[in-house]
Amino acid sequence: MIGTFFALVAKELIGFFRSWGLVAIVLYSFTLDIYITGAGIEMQAKNIAVGYVDETGGGMSRKILSRLHMPEFQKPVMFTSQEALSQSIYNREIMVGLIFESDFEKSLKKYGRSSIDLLLDSIAATQSFQALQYLQNILLDYADIGIPVELKIHKLFNPNATTSQFMAMAEMLSVITLLGVILTAAVFVREKENGTWDIMLLMPIDPKLIILAKSFSQVLIIMGGVVIATGIVLFGIFDVPINGSISAFFLLSFFYAFTSAGIGLFVAAVSKSMLQVAQISILIMMPLIFLSGAWTPIHAMHPLLQELSLISPLRYYIEGSESIFFRGTDVADLWSYFAGVIILGSVLYFYGFRKIGRLF
Amino acid sequence: MNPGVIKAYILKEFKELVRSRLILIVYILPTMIIILFGYGIRMEVTDARTLIIDNDNSRISRDLSARFDHSKYFDTRVTSGMSEQKALKRIKQARVDILIIIPNGFEKRLLHGEKTEIGVFIDGAFPVRATTMQNYVKGVIYNAAQSLMRKKPENLITINSRNLFNQAMRDEDAIVPGLIGLILLVAPAILSALLIVKEKEEGTIFNFYSSPIKKSEFIVAKLVPPLILHSLNIFILFLWATWLFEVPFRGSFLLYWGAAQIYILISLGVGLLVSIITRTQIVAIVLTIIITIIPGFLYSGMLMPISSMSGESKIEAHIYPVMYFNHIIYDTFLIGQGLDSPKNQLYLAILVFYALFLILLGSWLMKKEIA
Known part of the structure; x- marks a missing residue:
């Protein structure tokens, strides 16, 4: 029994390593793909292109402009007229345009207050908003109004607010979901397509064992990928902190890999060709990923979506992983994430198991 | 090229698409993506769960708490006497986003003109949110402090901000046009x-290898059905964007439509190239997703404006066609310069060049024999 099980697992693993295309894709997804996402996607406003028109003839305006510097702002570009500046904004070469009117300095000296006109390309809403806040803080700082309150702000867990660490982690979790479902579905459907399924049916082996072994082999492949991705990309390249217990993370990943294998079983049961596998998995996974809180925290979602997100196993996995890597939550406090993944996972796996079992 | 052969082949493709129910996915998937992403991506922070520990419980500290309470950005709870340790643990358990601690004797020190400090702890696990929340908190506290000040400030400069293109800074306006480009x-x-790799995997590609149909006819027959089917999506997606997400449309519809058609040709060219180097459908799907989604996101301007890029990423952005199309699409939706702008003309020309280049390259590389 155990021997047959491991023979089947070995068969699947050998089959996997022989299809070099698949191996290459799995390796790519767990390394380069995560790297590109982490390194490339930056949502914080940085390196903002600034242009200005200065009708005052220097002095005060220079001092203010000299406060706009890296990493938030590029070196401000001078424009001779407001038209030229606004044209540049319309062509999206400049994001922030500052206009110092001719009476700017006079009014500041005379009345102690003045104003700057600001043209803001607000298409990228988050970044525009952050740019506006940066500017406001710079001017407040310049005014030096001597606020007697000192703000001690601590950004916990990720003090420099680097997006790359978070993005890399979120991308890895999406890759696990994607490959977990597709690989598992593929090992069954490929046999259907190649006609070797009939041979499986003829074999004197308990079909339950076949299903278990086949899905277990794919879970192993995924776990291999997780180890590679965490070790090389997350820790090696992005220096993601690990404030909690790493073994808790691997355990959670293991359960989650089974959950996605369960979805894969269901997909395999209802599809006849690889083409359908791709379609159905995309249809199932997209909502799963978007209800998970990877892009938007759950409590900021529409109330209906919040309820729906309770049945997304990825939600518990992402929150759990976030807590382990960044928040450093105690293992005892992780029980809700484990419970979520395990309960939803067993339901999904059992359902997929039954569904594909009927084909025997 | 023989139009009769092409017509017959196209007919066969359509029948197969309908029979394999693939046609459903052609229309369900784009709509699903735009709805899920459109509703799913919220960068704006509202209702940040804020815990204020007010150890002073004075008029000023209560006034400060009330300011947080009245803001839509915070979902505030005020307590006093909770220990810092316990409150920090709440952040660790992801039950609180912001923790603000007002110290004992806060009002007294302020009235005596002494310095005092407020401790703020922010959950930084989600970096953009953390920065935004930090700026909100600063804003509220500075504003409160200003209104308390008796001395008139000397160098106060205010900003008259005009938000162009997306006045209300809506996430929908920022993201949905970019999603159309991505889809x-x-x-x-x-x-x-x-459509091509399926024939390779099932072996029916040998009909093509051995029949007198020409390579050019085969390619036209394979590319026309996706072109026709997805052309309808240009309109469907437009409707979702303007009707469901209420994104304004300020530019020329003709430019939107024309550019989108060209962009579909580019996409078909990418598909053609993928089909040449892959043999199985699963590899073809994953490879297509890999080479389109990531650049589609990175260089779309959705998450990061092209003008903020530097170095390598700026060069890469100019190599992929994504940036050019997205410039045009954001222009048609939000800016509205249309074809009068030389930049749009140039970018449109670049897109035409890409479409021709990719499809010609694909046709040239495709072989009508066993590879």
Whole structure:
């Protein structure tokens, strides 16, 4: 029994390593793909292109402009007229345009207050908003109004607010979901397509064992990928902190890999060709990923979506992983994430198991 | 090229698409993506769960708490006497986003003109949110402090901000047009790659190898069905954007339509190239997704404006066609310069060049024999 099980697992693993295309894709997804996402996607406003028109003839305006510097702002570009500046904004070469009117300095000296006109390309809403806040803080700082309150702000867990660490982690979790479902579905459907399924049916082996072994082999492949991705990309390249217990993370990943294998079983049961596998998995996974809180925290979602997100196993996995890597939550406090993944996972796996079992 | 042969082949493709129910995915998937992403991506922070520990419980500290309470950005709870340790643990358990601690004797020190400090702890696990929340908190506290000040400030400069293109800074306006670009890049590419690779995997490609049909006829027959089917999506997606997400449309519809058609051709070219180097459908799908989605996101301007890029990423952005199309699409939706702008003319020309280049390259590389 155990021997047959491991023979089947070995068969699947050998089959996997022989299809070099698949191996290459799995390796790519767990390394380069995560790297590109982490390194490339930056949502914080940085390196903002600034242009200005200065009708005052220097002095005060220079001092203010000299406060706009890296990493938030590029070196401000001078424009001779407001038209030229606004044209540049319309062509999206400049994001922030500052206009110092001719009476700017006079009014500041005379009345102690003045104003700057600001043209803001607000298409990228988050970044525009952050740019506006940066500017406001710079001017407040310049005014030096001597606020007697000192703000001690601590950004916990990720003090420099680097997006790359978070993005890399979120991308890895999406890759696990994607490959977990597709690989598992593929090992069954490929046999259907190649006609070797009939041979499986003829074999004197308990079909339950076949299903278990086949899905277990794919879970192993995924776990291999997780180890590679965490070790090389997350820790090696992005220096993601690990404030909690790493073994808790691997355990959670293991359960989650089974959950996605369960979805894969269901997909395999209802599809006849690889083409359908791709379609159905995309249809199932997209909502799963978007209800998970990877892009938007759950409590900021529409109330209906919040309820729906309770049945997304990825939600518990992402929150759990976030807590382990960044928040450093105690293992005892992780029980809700484990419970979520395990309960939803067993339901999904059992359902997929039954569904594909009927084909025997 | 023989139009009769092409027509027959196209007919066969359509029948297969309908029979394999692939046609459903052609229309369900784009709509699903735009709805899920459109509703799913919220960068704006509202209702940040804020815990204020007010150890002073004075008039000023209560006034400060009330300011947080009245803001839509915070979902505030005020307590006193909770220990810092316990409150920090709440952040660790992801039950609180912001923790503000007002110290004992806060009002007294302020009234005596002494310095005092407020401790703020922010959950930084989600970096953009953390920065935004930090700025909100600063804003509220500075504003409160200003209104308390008796001395008139000397160098106060205010900003008259005019938000162009997206006045209310809505996330929908920022994201949905970019999503249309993403979908029109990914979906046609997958479909065209599949239509060819399916024949390779099932062996029916040998009909093509051995029949007198020409390579050019085969390619036209394979690319026309996805082109026609996805052209309808240009309009469907437009409707979702303007009707469901209420994104304004300020530019020329003709430019939107024309550019989108060209963009679909580019996507088909990508699919064609993928189908040449892959042999199985699963590899074709994953490869198409990999080479389209990531550049489609990175260089779309959705998450990061092209003008903020530097170095390598700026060069890469100029190599992929994504940036050019997205410039035009954001222009048609939000800016509205249309074809009067030389930049749009140039970018449109670049897109035409890409479409021709990719499809010609694909046709040249495709072989009518066993590879």
